[in-house]
Amino acid sequence: MPGTHLEMDLKALDVFACPECGAELRVARREEGGSQNGKIKEGQLRCTQCPATFPILRSMPRFVSSDEYAASLGYQWNQFDKLQLDKFMRNDLSRERFYATTGWPEHLEGQRVLEAGCGMGRFTQIALETGAEVFSFDLSSAIEANFKNNTDAAKVHIFQASIYKIPLRREAFDKIFCMGVLQHCPNVKQAFMSLIPFLRRGGEIAADVYQRHEGVPPLKYWARPFARRMQPQTLHTVLRWTIPPLFELKKALYKIPVAGEAIAALIPIGPLSHKPKLDYTDEELKEVKILSALDMLSPAHDHPQRIEDVRAWFEEAGLEGIQIKLGFNGINAKGKKPISPPEHHSRPNH
Numbered sequence: 001m002p003g004t005h006l007e008m009d010l011k012a013l014d015v016f017a018c019p020e021c022g023a024e025l026r027v028a029r030r031e032e033g034g035s036q037n038g039k040i041k042e043g044q045l046r047c048t049q050c051p052a053t054f055p056i057l058r059s060m061p062r063f064v065s066s067d068e069y070a071a072s073l074g075y076q077w078n079q080f081d082k083l084q085l086d087k088f089m090r091n092d093l094s095r096e097r098f099y100a101t102t103g104w105p106e107h108l109e110g111q112r113v114l115e116a117g118c119g120m121g122r123f124t125q126i127a128l129e130t131g132a133e134v135f136s137f138d139l140s141s142a143i144e145a146n147f148k149n150n151t152d153a154a155k156v157h158i159f160q161a162s163i164y165k166i167p168l169r170r171e172a173f174d175k176i177f178c179m180g181v182l183q184h185c186p187n188v189k190q191a192f193m194s195l196i197p198f199l200r201r202g203g204e205i206a207a208d209v210y211q212r213h214e215g216v217p218p219l220k221y222w223a224r225p226f227a228r229r230m231q232p233q234t235l236h237t238v239l240r241w242t243i244p245p246l247f248e249l250k251k252a253l254y255k256i257p258v259a260g261e262a263i264a265a266l267i268p269i270g271p272l273s274h275k276p277k278l279d280y281t282d283e284e285l286k287e288v289k290i291l292s293a294l295d296m297l298s299p300a301h302d303h304p305q306r307i308e309d310v311r312a313w314f315e316e317a318g319l320e321g322i323q324i325k326l327g328f329n330g331i332n333a334k335g336k337k338p339i340s341p342p343e344h345h346s347r348p349n350h
């Protein structure tokens with residue numbers, strides 16, 4: 001059926017590849033009545049070379065059978081599926097961070113962009129607004145939230161996969177970005193390196209990662225050994241019970257002359273207002289703080305990095321025009337894959 005969305009999806013299939021052997025995939029089974037919004041809703045992909053098969057569930061291909069270590073982040077993004085979404089919150093928070101990190105133009109029509117670790121899709125929204133065709137994946141059930149948030153866009157392909165085994169054709173992307181993800185992977189350097197083969201020559205990659213500081217670790221690293229072992233639902237309940245009263249207490253303390261402000265500063269829940277930049281109500285701000293505490297305390301992995309190490313990975317990956325600076329989320333880094341492969345000069349033997 002030329003011209004339908006279904007055909008568009010099948011065209012996108014050319015960009016996918018078997019994560020086991022790299023061969024092409026084809027649709028092996030499509031459930032009766034399993035098409036919705038012109039997309040295959042339930043079915044199966046099959047490798048054309050090896051025995052691997054991959055289910056399509058709720059319109060998204062699945063290349064992993066579970067959330068693995070990222071289940072708490074899946075829970076988090078399905079619970080807080082709108083709170084950081086610019087189009088829902090009517091602010092520019094994600095947009096600002098996207099452009100500060102990538103430095104890319106606002107129009108990317110005709111380009112193919114890959115987003116690794118999309119969460120609930122705050123940056124998917126921004127990437128789609130450039131006019132690019134966006135492939136967006138996450139290891140966790142967070143993709144369900146991204147699907148709800150961004151599936152009305154024609155050029156989005158959301159799937160569940162791991163950064164360590166990306167089911168795509170090599171050198172198929174003009175741009176790749178990975179924001180807020182690398183520190184949550186068990187092997188951070190390997191996670192970054194896994195992205196490089198998918199960038200075309202002359203393409204650009206941008207990533208951010210938490211910065212590691214010398215000296216006494218921030219408070220969250222003292223609490224994490226206990227908190228990250230809790231079920232995310234339990235931790236969420238604890239935070240829902242404690243953060244709103246602490247917020248009210250902090251607010252009351254600020255009103256006490258002389259010592260009030262100093263005592264309030266001891267309550268580690270951050271500022272009580274982001275005005276004039278962000279005009280949150282108190283109730284929204286309490287939710288922001290619950291999300292931020294869950295995000296700090298529950299992920300199985302949190303491995304901040306040193307600037308010099310991040311630079312070394314970019315160099316080892318053979319990228320050029322490397323720019324590394326401190327930004328929204330710690331270290332912001334970007335680079336470009338050279339148009340021609342690096343030449344290996346053999347030294348004359350005399």
Ligand SMILES: C[S@@+](CC[C@H](N)C(=O)[O-])C[C@H]1O[C@@H](n2cnc3c(N)ncnc32)[C@H](O)[C@@H]1O
Pocket residue numbers: 070073074077116117118119120121122123137138139140142161162163164179180181184185295
């Ligand atoms: C803190 S969230 C950030 C999500 C989104 N980029 C954002 O900034 O809102 C980190 C995300 O990385 C995902 N993630 C962790 N390990 C991953 C892996 N191996 N492959 C793909 N995604 C992964 C998690 O599931 C989670 O959604």
Ligand SMILES: [Zn+2]
Pocket residue numbers: 018019020021022023047048049050051052
């Ligand atoms: Zn295969």
